Amino acid sequence: MSNKDATNVLLGLLAATAASALSIPGIETTHWIVRALWLGSTIQSVCGALVGGLTSGLFYLFFDEDISQLQRLPQATCLLTLKTAGGAELLHEIDTLFWMPTTLIFRSGLLLTAGAFAFVATVDFGGQPRSYASRWPLAAVAMGPVVVFMVEFWWLMFRCSAKHRDFRLQASCRQGSGSTA
Numbered sequence: 001m002s003n004k005d006a007t008n009v010l011l012g013l014l015a016a017t018a019a020s021a022l023s024i025p026g027i028e029t030t031h032w033i034v035r036a037l038w039l040g041s042t043i044q045s046v047c048g049a050l051v052g053g054l055t056s057g058l059f060y061l062f063f064d065e066d067i068s069q070l071q072r073l074p075q076a077t078c079l080l081t082l083k084t085a086g087g088a089e090l091l092h093e094i095d096t097l098f099w100m101p102t103t104l105i106f107r108s109g110l111l112l113t114a115g116a117f118a119f120v121a122t123v124d125f126g127g128q129p130r131s132y133a134s135r136w137p138l139a140a141v142a143m144g145p146v147v148v149f150m151v152e153f154w155w156l157m158f159r160c161s162a163k164h165r166d167f168r169l170q171a172s173c174r175q176g177s178g179s180t181a
Contacts, residue, residue, distance in 0.1 A: 029124045
């Protein structure tokens with residue numbers, strides 16, 4: 001099993017756990033933050049599995065031209081290596097991009113755990129269901145972290161693409177005097 005597959009399996013398990021936690025008896029008598037945290041955990045886990053599955057495709061979308069050039073011309077100069085100018089920084093950001101879905105395991109697990117503590121602290125099994133005048137706080141707590149993650153992910157994706165474009169347009173690459181692998 002590859003690392004990407006293991007990440008997606010863990011995110012799927014977290015999503016299932018958080019979603020089933022929303023059906024625990026007594027959930028309607030807890031504070032609204034419990035539902036918001038567990039819903040946020042579910043949303044982040046599903047989002048992480050989707051992004052994890054799409055990352056390779058998005059990588060090829062942005063970097064396909066260089067990958068196909070390398071396959072056609074194995075002796076090509078101006079390859080992205082740790083020794084080329086700006087190469088180490090760009091490779092680090094690409095690596096970070098591929099590890100971003102893995103960070104959602106921690107983030108989702110943190111929300112799931114916080115929701116469990118909030119559940120234990122606020123549950124009243126014999127009490128009346130709580131009603132809430134506004135659902136905006138629940139939506140903000142549930143959706144806020146995943147919106148932040150998606151902004152971070154797309155910002156890094158486009159920043160990698162721009163840095164890669166700059167790398168390819170450098171004078172040393174155009175003249176063929178870059179380093180070889």
